[in-house]
Amino acid sequence: MNNRIKQLIAIKSICVSVLVTVSACSSLRNTVINLEAETAYIQNQLECTLSDIPNDKRNIPRSVLEDGRSWKYVSYQDWTSGFWSGELWYAYELSGQAKWKEQAERFTKELKPLAYEPVIDHDLGFQVFNSFGNAFRLTGEESYRRVVLAAADSLATLFNPKVGTILSWPRSVPNMEWPQHNTIIDNMINLELLFWASKNGGADSLYTIAVSHAKTTMANHFRNDYSSYHAVVYDKETGRRIKQVTHQGFADNSMWARGQSWAIYGYTMVYRETKDPVFLDFAQKVTDVYLDRLPKDLVPYWDFDDPKIPNAPRDASAAAVVASALFELCQYVPAEKGAVYRKKAELMLASLAEHYHADGNSAILGQVTGHYPNGTEINTSINYGDYYYMEALLRYKNLWK
Numbered sequence: 001m002n003n004r005i006k007q008l009i010a011i012k013s014i015c016v017s018v019l020v021t022v023s024a025c026s027s028l029r030n031t032v033i034n035l036e037a038e039t040a041y042i043q044n045q046l047e048c049t050l051s052d053i054p055n056d057k058r059n060i061p062r063s064v065l066e067d068g069r070s071w072k073y074v075s076y077q078d079w080t081s082g083f084w085s086g087e088l089w090y091a092y093e094l095s096g097q098a099k100w101k102e103q104a105e106r107f108t109k110e111l112k113p114l115a116y117e118p119v120i121d122h123d124l125g126f127q128v129f130n131s132f133g134n135a136f137r138l139t140g141e142e143s144y145r146r147v148v149l150a151a152a153d154s155l156a157t158l159f160n161p162k163v164g165t166i167l168s169w170p171r172s173v174p175n176m177e178w179p180q181h182n183t184i185i186d187n188m189i190n191l192e193l194l195f196w197a198s199k200n201g202g203a204d205s206l207y208t209i210a211v212s213h214a215k216t217t218m219a220n221h222f223r224n225d226y227s228s229y230h231a232v233v234y235d236k237e238t239g240r241r242i243k244q245v246t247h248q249g250f251a252d253n254s255m256w257a258r259g260q261s262w263a264i265y266g267y268t269m270v271y272r273e274t275k276d277p278v279f280l281d282f283a284q285k286v287t288d289v290y291l292d293r294l295p296k297d298l299v300p301y302w303d304f305d306d307p308k309i310p311n312a313p314r315d316a317s318a319a320a321v322v323a324s325a326l327f328e329l330c331q332y333v334p335a336e337k338g339a340v341y342r343k344k345a346e347l348m349l350a351s352l353a354e355h356y357h358a359d360g361n362s363a364i365l366g367q368v369t370g371h372y373p374n375g376t377e378i379n380t381s382i383n384y385g386d387y388y389y390m391e392a393l394l395r396y397k398n399l400w401k
């Protein structure tokens with residue numbers, strides 16, 4: 001057995017022993033999250049992942065493959081590329097250990113071309129804000145700020161003033177009637193890049209674009225019960241709404257779990273940035289329909305309307321996104337409702353810690369579903385689940401300070 005294989009086996013045994021210790025530490029009955037144990041578990045998993053990174057331009061761990069053990073690696077151009085460096089920045093923030101900053105810097109730098117190459121879709125926000133945005137927040141280094149500003153200007157070129165939203169996918173995607181204008185609910189998250197840039201040296205128009213997108217989406221993307229359509233197609237010349245459909249959900253009229261989580265997170269963030277009470281009211285409405293329909297352990301099935309429930313896969317990433325959002329939303333609403341949201345968020349974290357750790361690989365969470373209709377990344381681990389789980393833990397930690 002060569003030394004490299006021996007080293008990998010040793011690392012994998014460390015992964016398993018920490019995992020067992022942590023499972024014993026958490027309990028759904030006791031909703032206090034064991035932050036120290038979770039931080040140790042997360043660092044151990046990240047160490048394991050780092051030890052396997054290939055020396056290749058595809059070196060960003062995106063999701064765990066069907067063998068349940070190995071990572072699928074992608075290049076900086078993949079839509080999920082910013083979550084990995086974001087995880088490393090959060091590891092630095094959670095642990096205070098400089099080694100994570102070094103790794104975060106290494107992977108963040110790889111993404112720099114994204115801000116200067118022609119924009120290929122709305123995901124530029126996920127890619128650059130989670131990497132360079134966190135980098136600037138935690139280091140204050142000017143070079144990071146400049147990249148975020150360049151990315152915001154680039155994302156803004158996708159805005160269509162006749163519609164009032166950003167074009168999410170500037171290419172032919174099935175059912176989107178290309179070259180008409182499409183907007184997906186996921187796009188709400190990427191408004192944060194524009195708001196931030198408008199307040200940190202970028203143009204005022206970035207703020208106006210973000211507000212227009214949020215308002216237009218509020219008017220066109222939701223059913224009467226405030227559950228979200230995944231995608232809306234608009235006439236690119238007149239702005240008329242053509243249709244409301246799904247791409248990643250079970251059906252056009254179903255509530256796709258991660259789509260609703262993007263709405264909850266998105267409108268909470270838009271309220272933070274605008275302080276417009278219309279958005280606060282809306283954030284609560286899109287949250288309440290989601291909370292009302294959750295299963296007992298607070299981790300949704302991938303789509304709330306899949307008729308195969310309870311024999312349908314979960315989406316732990318949606319639970320992580322919502323937990324993170326609720327730790328913020330609970331601070332904006334009246335105390336009584338805030339206490340309910342906060343308790344729910346704590347229970348979600350406790351549930352994820354107790355039942356949804358990754359199993360047999362070096363990711364953090366398992367049972368994440370990426371694109372069910374496509375048959376890809378179902379019931380596995382995906383880097384955005386891990387990213388929002390770490391963010392939720394940090395927000396939880398900061399609330400207790």
Ligand code: GLY
Nearest residue numbers: 186248258259370
């Ligand atoms: N398109 C981003 C997602 O899968 O949620």
